[in-house]
Amino acid sequence: MAALPVAVDAMGGDQAPDAIVAGARQVAEQTDIKVTLVGVPGAMGDTGDLPLIPASEVIGMEDDPAQGVRRKKDSSLVRAAEAVRDGKAMAMVSAGNTGATMASALLRMGRLPNVVRPAIATPIPNLERGWPTVLLDSGANAECTAAMLVQFAQMGAAFVRKRYGVDRPRVALLSIGEEKSKGTPLEKEAHALLADMADMADSADMADMADMADDEKGDNKSTGASVPVGGEGFDFVGNVEGRDFFGDGADVIVTDGFTGNVALKTMEGTLRFLVGALTEIFARPDVADAATVIYPYLLPLAAEFEPDNTGGAMLLGVDGVCVISHGSSSSVAMVNAITVAHDLAVAGLVDAVAASVTVAAWTAA
Amino acid sequence: MAALPVAVDAMGGDQAPDAIVAGARQVAEQTDIKVTLVGVPGAMGDTGDLPLIPASEVIGMEDDPAQGVRRKKDSSLVRAAEAVRDGKAMAMVSAGNTGATMASALLRMGRLPNVVRPAIATPIPNLERGWPTVLLDSGANAECTAAMLVQFAQMGAAFVRKRYGVDRPRVALLSIGEEKSKGTPLEKEAHALLADMADMADSADMADMADMADDEKGDNKSTGASVPVGGEGFDFVGNVEGRDFFGDGADVIVTDGFTGNVALKTMEGTLRFLVGALTEIFARPDVADAATVIYPYLLPLAAEFEPDNTGGAMLLGVDGVCVISHGSSSSVAMVNAITVAHDLAVAGLVDAVAASVTVAAWTAA
Numbered sequence: 001m002a003a004l005p006v007a008v009d010a011m012g013g014d015q016a017p018d019a020i021v022a023g024a025r026q027v028a029e030q031t032d033i034k035v036t037l038v039g040v041p042g043a044m045g046d047t048g049d050l051p052l053i054p055a056s057e058v059i060g061m062e063d064d065p066a067q068g069v070r071r072k073k074d075s076s077l078v079r080a081a082e083a084v085r086d087g088k089a090m091a092m093v094s095a096g097n098t099g100a101t102m103a104s105a106l107l108r109m110g111r112l113p114n115v116v117r118p119a120i121a122t123p124i125p126n127l128e129r130g131w132p133t134v135l136l137d138s139g140a141n142a143e144c145t146a147a148m149l150v151q152f153a154q155m156g157a158a159f160v161r162k163r164y165g166v167d168r169p170r171v172a173l174l175s176i177g178e179e180k181s182k183g184t185p186l187e188k189e190a191h192a193l194l195a196d197m198a199d200m201a202d203s204a205d206m207a208d209m210a211d212m213a214d215d216e217k218g219d220n221k222s223t224g225a226s227v228p229v230g231g232e233g234f235d236f237v238g239n240v241e242g243r244d245f246f247g248d249g250a251d252v253i254v255t256d257g258f259t260g261n262v263a264l265k266t267m268e269g270t271l272r273f274l275v276g277a278l279t280e281i282f283a284r285p286d287v288a289d290a291a292t293v294i295y296p297y298l299l300p301l302a303a304e305f306e307p308d309n310t311g312g313a314m315l316l317g318v319d320g321v322c323v324i325s326h327g328s329s330s331s332v333a334m335v336n337a338i339t340v341a342h343d344l345a346v347a348g349l350v351d352a353v354a355a356s357v358t359v360a361a362w363t364a365a
Numbered sequence: 366m367a368a369l370p371v372a373v374d375a376m377g378g379d380q381a382p383d384a385i386v387a388g389a390r391q392v393a394e395q396t397d398i399k400v401t402l403v404g405v406p407g408a409m410g411d412t413g414d415l416p417l418i419p420a421s422e423v424i425g426m427e428d429d430p431a432q433g434v435r436r437k438k439d440s441s442l443v444r445a446a447e448a449v450r451d452g453k454a455m456a457m458v459s460a461g462n463t464g465a466t467m468a469s470a471l472l473r474m475g476r477l478p479n480v481v482r483p484a485i486a487t488p489i490p491n492l493e494r495g496w497p498t499v500l501l502d503s504g505a506n507a508e509c510t511a512a513m514l515v516q517f518a519q520m521g522a523a524f525v526r527k528r529y530g531v532d533r534p535r536v537a538l539l540s541i542g543e544e545k546s547k548g549t550p551l552e553k554e555a556h557a558l559l560a561d562m563a564d565m566a567d568s569a570d571m572a573d574m575a576d577m578a579d580d581e582k583g584d585n586k587s588t589g590a591s592v593p594v595g596g597e598g599f600d601f602v603g604n605v606e607g608r609d610f611f612g613d614g615a616d617v618i619v620t621d622g623f624t625g626n627v628a629l630k631t632m633e634g635t636l637r638f639l640v641g642a643l644t645e646i647f648a649r650p651d652v653a654d655a656a657t658v659i660y661p662y663l664l665p666l667a668a669e670f671e672p673d674n675t676g677g678a679m680l681l682g683v684d685g686v687c688v689i690s691h692g693s694s695s696s697v698a699m700v701n702a703i704t705v706a707h708d709l710a711v712a713g714l715v716d717a718v719a720a721s722v723t724v725a726a727w728t729a730a
Contacts, residue, residue: 127642139541142549176504176626184507184623242630246638258549259627261541262620265607266628270635273611277492278643281662290655297646 003034005051006341007089010039011058011076012096014328017044020095023334024050033342036089038080053088055079061327065099069107077101081108084320091321091341093312095329101322102140102315109320112354117141118317119152119257120324121159122264125304128248131164135245137257138264138313144256146189149173151357153194155316156252157234158356162349163314163340164251168233172250174259175239182239186256194236242266271305308333311340316353321345368399370416371706372454375404376423376441377461378694382409385460388699389415398707401454403445418453420444426692430464434472442466446473449685456686456706458677460694466687467505467680474685477719482506483682484517484622485689486524487629490669493613496529500610502622503629503678509621511554514538516722518559520681521617522599523721527714528679528705529616533598537615539624540604547604551621559601607631636670673698676705681718686710 008024010017017039025048028035037044038053057075059068069078077096081104083089094101098120106118120140123132136152137144144152157169173191175183180191237250242263245253255263282291303309312325312333321344325337373389375382382404390413393400402409403418422440424433434443442461446469448454459466463485471483485505488497501517502509509517522534538556540548545556602615607628610618620628647656668674677690677698686709690702 127638142541142547174627176507176623176630182507187623241634242627242632243634243637245631245634247634255627258541258552259624262539262607262624262628263631265541266610266631267607267635269606269608269610269612270632271639272608273492274636274639277666281659281666284662287659287662290658293655294646294652294659297649297652301642301646 003032004088004090004345005034005036006338006345007036007038007053007080007083007092008334008338009076009080009092009094009096009101010037010044010047011055012094012101013325014061014095015330016095019329019331020334021045021047021050023329023331024338026331026335027338031339033338035338036083038076038083040076053079053083059097059100059104061097063097063100065097065103068097068100069103075104077104078108081105081320081322084322085109090345091323093323093325093334093337093341095312095325095327095333095337098139098324098327101324105315105318105320105322109318109322112317112319112350112357114357115155115317116145116148116151118315119148119155120260120313121156121316122260122313123310124245124264124267125310126246126248127301127304128246131160131166131251132310133245133250133253134160134163135253135255135260135264136316137255137260139257139261140315141257142261143258144186146186146193149186149190149254149256150193150197151317152254153234153236153252154356154358155353156254158352159314159316159349160251162344162347162352166251168235169251170237170249171234171252171254172237172240172244174242174253174255174263176241178239178241180239187239190254191239195238198236275302309336312337314344317357319350319354321349368397369453369455369710370399370401371703371710372401372403372418372445372448372457373699373703374441374445374457374459374461374466375402375409375412376420377459377466378690379426379460379692380695381460384694384696385699386410386412386415388694388696389703391696391700392703396704398703400703401448403441403448405441418444418448424462424465424469426462428462428465430462430468433462433465434468440469442469443473446470446685446687449687450474455710456688458688458690458699458702458706460677460690460692460698460702463504463689463692466689470680470683470685470687474683474687477682477684477715477722479722480520480682481510481513481516483680484513484520485625485678486521486681487625487678488675489610489629489632490675491611491613492666492669493611496525496531496616497675498610498615498618499525499528500618500620500625500629501681502620502625504622504626505680506622507626508623509551511551511558514551514555514619514621515558515562516682517619518599518601518617519721519723520718521619523717524679524681524714525616527709527712527717531616533600534616535602535614536599536617536619537602537605537609539607539618539620539628541606543604543606545604552604555619556604560603563601640667674701677702679709682722684715684719686714 024035055076057072080092119137121136122138153171160169175187312323315322323341389400420441422437424440445457484502486501487503518536525534540552677688680687688706
């Protein structure tokens with residue numbers, strides 16, 4: 001069977017369609033990944049040999065997401081999501097209206113079984129190790145229940161395993177102190193549920209080890225991969241605080257979409273502020289020579305935090321791979337986003353996320 | 366009448382008692398501000414000529430705040446708060462257990478009339494102008510109602526007016542988008558209440574202007590100081606996002622104590638992370654000469670973000686001035702915190718905060 005293409009929304013993003021089309025063409029021309037552009041024919045510039053899925057409408061950055069999807073049924077975003085739903089694309093990528101991207105994916109692809117709400121997972125660069133810390137929900141759901149946070153933990157762990165190869169992700173809960181008594185009732189309840197699951201996992205480990213003792217193969221050691229429920233294991237490492245995003249204490253940090261969005265934008269704002277202050281200093285004529293010496297060491301640091309390089313955020317919990325690239329995406333950002341979307345589709349992300357999410361008594365409500 | 370002293374908890378903070386006592390002595394010896402140390406006699410080192418209020422107990426950093434205050438009635442923190450309550454001190458300062466400092470102030474000084482809950486106001490340095498942006502609540506109340514957020518706006522505006530001389534503070538609500546429809550029900554309700562108050566203020570302005578038109582003094586122009594309720598005016602500038610903390614869009618940013626604490630610690634963590642990365646680069650032998658050229662320009666930036674220089678956070682809404690200095694406070698931090706506490710007590714902060722807080726239908730619940 002021929003591989004499916006990645007459907008790329010050519011109309012979404014501040015630099016659309018030029019940067020989007022350029023990135024899509026680069027991937028198609030330089031790799032084995034197939035790409036289909038979704039957009040308004042004649043309004044996408046030079047699309048080269050890329051196959052097209054036509055759309056007659058565009059959901060703009062200022063459009064209301066839900067209304068946009070409902071009213072603009074022939075928009076590039078909706079058509080991209082339908083391409084995944086209909087088995088014509090393996091994944092979708094958009095740098096357009098984030099809310100409308102979520103709504104298109106949710107309404108056209110649908111939720112995975114048992115998922116209460118999809119969540120946005122955003123990678124936060126980490127210099128101490130080879131992979132980022134993933135924050136979710138970073139903005140899809142302003143209001144959350146504890147059951148949703150537990151599912152975010154499960155989906156985030158599945159994502160980190162597929163995306164970064166972390167065998168047994170460490171999941172933390174964002175709160176305002178390390179003690180389980182800290183936070184609002186939401187954090188306290190989520191902490192209790194996640195700790196209970198960890199206890200169950202420990203019990204399962206014990207059972208496994210008992211089985212293994214009975215087993216004749218003494219070399220078949222447990223690697224801690226035994227899992228309480230759902231087929232994907234992770235360790236719950238308790239609460240972390242806002243100051244812990246850049247440390248090595250967790251691979252996944254879960255929180256509600258309001259707090260996650262505030263935290264993420266606070267990081268962005270703080271970084272932008274400091275980089276701006278440094279840029280002003282380095283632009284002084286009297287430090288020009290010194291700046292030349294230091295720049296080579298600053299560039300890798302800057303590259304680490306360049307959003308173009310992260311591959312974008314993921315919408316987890318829908319029945320398809322959906323990469324949300326930032327609004328100012330360049331062609332480089334598109335190359336990375338399309339590559340990540342392809343790799344995760346091939347790696348079976350959606351099945352892994354589906355298998356990770358469990359229904360328990362607390363999700364029935 | 367002789368001026369009252371500032372009561373300083375000599376036992377609180379990572380560097381207590383030495384740094385605390387050193388800072389207190391420096392203020393007493395070099396300024397007209399009077400200082401009283403509160404602590405365990407014999408355990409404070411060389412206290413010089415400073416008057417003492419004896420205590421036999423210390424509430425540690427790890428003690429539960431409420432239990433600590435209840436059980437350690439003869440602790441330095443409780444005695445410091447009692448000194449303010451009993452008219453023996455004009456203000457209190459502590460670098461100790463933040464929760465216990467709040468609890469001591471709340472339980473001993475009491476709330477101001479009509480205040481639903483006191484809040485912690487924390488200054489965030491701003492390089493674009495001469496004064497910080499004040500964030501509240503930065504951690505006193507994990508759960509808040511919209512009525513509480515409105516009072517935080519009122520108290521924060523009163524604080525910024527007294528502390529930084531901003532005549533008509535611009536108050537913003539922290540949310541996840543500029544539109545009033547963004548956020549959780551808490552932000553939506555708070556937005557509506559604050560916008561209603563602004564409308565009332567506008568109406569009052571119109572009434573004032575009508576009065577003025579009738580007035581013979583044509584030069585008595587309205588400066589926008591007319592106020593809907595409570596005696597202190599401010600402008601509600603709508604929602605801001607996490608990326609706006611270092612901009613010049615607002616003088617006061619209000620949010621619940623959970624989100625405020627996460628945002629503040631996220632800023633701290635991001636700054637510490639970047640400063641650490643830069644420090645590593647600048648420590649390289651091959652950039653030593655260049656670093657020497659650039660350092661003089663970095664120092665003022667670093668000084669701006671040195672917590673020792675901000676004067677600490679304020680507990681607003683209690684019947685007394687209470688400055689909460691950070692746990693690692695040096696003697697310099699103490700000098701600043703004591704000076705700020707003195708200045709705000711002299712300036713009548715508590716009366717201003719009391720006058721700013723209103724009771725409306727929504728606070729009766």
